Structure formats: C-alpha cells, structure tokens
Amino acid sequence: xxxxxxxxxxxxxEDDVRELQRRGFRVIAQDVLATPITDTFDVIVCGEMIEHxxxxxxxxxxxxxxxxxxxxxxxxxPNPWYIGYxxxxxFPHRFLPVSVDHVAWYDAPTLxxxxxxxxxxxxxxxxxxxxxxxxxxxxxxxxxxxILQLAGCSPSLSCRSCLYEFRxx
Numbered sequence: 001x002x003x004x005x006x007x008x009x010x011x012x013x014e015d016d017v018r019e020l021q022r023r024g025f026r027v028i029a030q031d032v033l034a035t036p037i038t039d040t041f042d043v044i045v046c047g048e049m050i051e052h053x054x055x056x057x058x059x060x061x062x063x064x065x066x067x068x069x070x071x072x073x074x075x076x077x078p079n080p081w082y083i084g085y086x087x088x089x090x091f092p093h094r095f096l097p098v099s100v101d102h103v104a105w106y107d108a109p110t111l112x113x114x115x116x117x118x119x120x121x122x123x124x125x126x127x128x129x130x131x132x133x134x135x136x137x138x139x140x141x142x143x144x145x146x147i148l149q150l151a152g153c154s155p156s157l158s159c160r161s162c163l164y165e166f167r168x169x
Contacts, residue, residue, distance in 0.1 A: 010037070033058045036065040046075045048161065050111075051102045060118035064168060073120060073166040079127060080105035083145050083157040084138070111164050120166040127159025 009027035011017050017029040030037065033053065044063050050056050063073045078085075106114075112122040145158035156162065 004043075008037075008039075008041075032062050032066070036062045039066070040068045040071070041066055042068055042071050044071070044073050046073070048076055048078070050075055050106060051077050051104055054103060056104070056106075056114055057117060060115055060120055060166075063166075064119050067168060069168060071168070072123075073115075075111065075164045075166070076128065076161050077106050077111075077164070078102070079156055079159045079162045080107055081154065081156050082160050083148075084141050084160065086157075087141065108162075108164065115166050116169070119169055121169040122164060123167050124165040126163055127156045128161045128163055129159050 007026060009017075009020065009025055010030055010032055011027065012029065012031050014029040017027050020027045033055075044067055046059065046063075050059055053059060059075075060073075067073060108122065108125050111125075115122055142158060145153075145155075148157055149155055
C-alpha cells in the first residue's frame, strides 16, 4: 500500500476483513476463486495461500480474469525443500510445524505447470530468507545451510518460503 497508487486487500474471513476496514484499510470479503473481482489489476499478490486451497488451478484461472494483460501475479508459499522441514521429517517422533489446513507443497516445476494450464508463464522465483533466528536450533540450521551451500547445495535450503512471479503468456 505504501508504494502503490491503489491497493485492495481481499480475504474470505469476514470478521478479519471488518476489523481491517475498521482500522482504515481498503479490503473486501470475497472468494475470488468462486467470483473474481470485475476490476483489473497491475499486480496480484497471493501471500501464503495457495497451499490452503483444494483446487489451485482455480487460483490461476481467476487471476487471469483479474489481471491486466501486462500485469504480474506474485505467489508466496512455504518451501518444501527448506532444511528445517527436511530435518524434522527425518525424525519419526516429530511432525512438520506448519498449519494443519495446508493441503499441498509447491515447488517451481509444479507451479510452472499449473500456471501454464491457465495461460501463465513462470518468469522468476526466489527464496525468502529469514535471517532472524530466535532459537539455538534455528541458528544451527541456518549455519548448516550456509555450509551446505559452500559444498554446492541449493540456496533454497535456507528459505522457509519462496516467491514466484508469473505473467500471462
């Protein structure tokens, strides 16, 4: 909102939308997968949501209807290759520390295929690195990823989430 001439927030949680409206934010309650907004946008940002929806293809189809021809769709989602998730999955007495309402993990090839089916092309992606680690375990995992990168492993090991950019093809 600070860098855009206009900004509209959209969510399906009506109580939360009312609270944000009360605080002065321009936000509406609407399920854009079922009923896309009739306006068109330069940029659509879907932050940490695609992993919650049952039919992710609908997200791309809906975005295609709401995006200007030269616009961008930005999606962030948890990184399935994050070392913290990998390490916790290696030990049977632990479970993944993610939301119980996540229905899928996504990586670049999977999202590129989903996007292509709705007329989008993946134009870039990058990991989002959290460099503020509170616990000793998190600090050790962070430094372990740095050592593994020096050994030739992917930098995505240290990224809890990834950002993907799409354009209409």
